[in-house]
Amino acid sequence: MVCQDVHKALAEWLKRYEQVCVIADEAVRVDLPYPTLRIKIDESVKSLETVTEIWDFLFAQDMTRKGLVIAVGGGVLTDLAGFAAATYKRGIDYINIPTTLLAMVDASSGGKTGFNYHGLKNSIGAFYPPVETIISTEWLKTLPAHEFLSGFGEMLKTGLIDNGQWTMDNGECLWSRLLQYDLDTMPLDTLAPLIEQCVAVKEHIVQADPRETGLRKALNLGHTFGHALEEISIQYSEVRNLMPHGYAVVYGLIAELYLSVVKLGCPKEALQQLTQLMLHYYGKPQCKCSDRDQLITLMQHDKKNERAAEINCTLIQTIGHPVINQEITPEEASEALEYLFSL
Ligand SMILES: NC(=O)c1ccc[n+]([C@@H]2O[C@H](COP(=O)([O-])OP(=O)(O)OC[C@H]3O[C@@H](n4cnc5c(N)ncnc54)[C@H](O)[C@@H]3O)[C@@H](O)[C@H]2O)c1
Missing domain, CATH: 1.20.1090.10 (Dehydroquinate synthase-like - alpha domain)
Known part of the structure; x- marks a missing residue:
């Protein structure tokens, strides 16, 4: 959904989950009151190591299968967090909040998740759609041209x-x-x-x-x-x-x-x-x-x-x-x- 107010759009979803974790791109300001893993993003971090870092974070938070992951960032972040959610305890729900234009119009919908392996782009992955994608153009104010x-x-x-x-x-x-x-x-x-x-x-x-x-x-x-x-x-x-x-x-x-x-x-x-x-x-x-x-x-x-x-x-x-x-x-x-x- 395209909306003005991300927090309002999220509120309905948050009522449904016992536990929430946020995986966020370091380049964006996120003020959600949940445990948050921030990751510095470029294409080189689209790797198994980063997926492992996300799994480890979810385990450290004792995240159950009834929890919700919120992925906030560009396509690299949403692909990584989506894959981690697809595979953590055989799959938990996640919501994408895309912060780049590319992620808004493409990467954050359609259910393709994954990472680069052996130098090949997106060569390991899963089809695993988010339960919701919340789009706000406000994020684009800081995006480089x-x-x-x-x-x-x-x-x-x-x-x-x-x-x-x-x-x-x-x-x-x-x-x-x-x-x-x-x-x-x-x-x-x-x-x-x-x-x-x-x-x-x-x-x-x-x-x-x-x-x-x-x-x-x-x-x-x-x-x-x-x-x-x-x-x-x-x-x-x-x-x-x-x-x-x-x-x-x-x-x-x-x-x-x-x-x-x-x-x-x-x-x-x-x-x-x-x-x-x-x-x-x-x-x-x-x-x-x-x-x-x-x-x-x-x-x-x-x-x-x-x-x-x-x-x-x-x-x-x-x-x-x-x-x-x-x-x-x-x-x-x-x-x-x-x-x-x-x-
Ligand atoms: N899953 C799919 O269907 C699908 C479709 C298309 C592309 N992709 C994947 O998406 C990735 C590319 O995504 P991208 O173009 O969003 O790049 P990206 O995620 O690398 O983000 C680009 C840069 O912008 C920064 N950034 C993010 N949001 C920002 C903001 N609001 N303000 C300032 N900086 C910000 C990031 O930290 C990063 O440095 C590729 O890995 C590609 O394979 C996936």
Whole structure:
């Protein structure tokens, strides 16, 4: 739920539990009167060690199976706390209170939890949805601009797959409403209804296909190329900043919209609109044409692939009409990357 007052929204839930523990991102101010574990967050702490730290904290509090965990933070924190809750004493209830835009529109709903293992992102995890997700845009007042833009990248993806069936508002589609949003000033009042719309799209899709056997793959638009770009940026991270997840998704969307135009005859307009937005706000990806072979190998090993060495993508026919399970040849992938790097 999107709300003004987190404490009020929580109050109803708190009545139902004998015991409550809070797992919070150190970057946010949390004033809940319960035992709290604060964790300094970056992607490197998305590990088994941190999950163990959360389990140990819950054991130290003698948390029973009837207790409630409240996870307050960005996607790293909610994925970790969700996994710890999924596995502690075979599963206890948890509530997500996302504090980044990305966690609000994506990570904190849908039930995917987990951590990185053997250098592979989210390679250990469980589907375990929170009993509630409480969203307030108030948290975003302290969020750095690049984190805001990262979350907006996932919103753009949602705009490209939403056909208005679940969320049509004033007859205007989500994609055009997102394009009208003022990214220079990032106003929170006009953002809230857009967040609500993105969450509604995700929830409808997840409800229809909780275990990602079909329709849910639509949510992977931009992520086949995006994940490979994100992985490669990890290798560069000693010399450059890590590419935020939502930036990688925007670059991935450009490559996949390019393929949507070439392979499925998607009108070029969305690709042009997104390219403009990328150049203005996100900048060009910090990869080189010479990274192409490595990116293709990474895509061939994507955990979403059903067959070894294939590249599997979601593309779109038009805005709001995703087409899942599109097989891409290495030559096509190379052409899409060449397009992206030429911008
Ligand atoms: N479970 C899912 O379905 C799903 C979906 C998408 C992404 N994810 C995961 O989410 C993670 C990325 O999440 P993220 O983008 O929220 O990053 P994040 O959790 O790393 O947060 C980004 C940074 O912002 C800080 N922060 C958080 N809230 C803040 C606030 N209100 N003010 C100031 N700083 C704040 C954090 O401490 C961190 O340094 C990735 O690990 C990704 O795999 C999960």
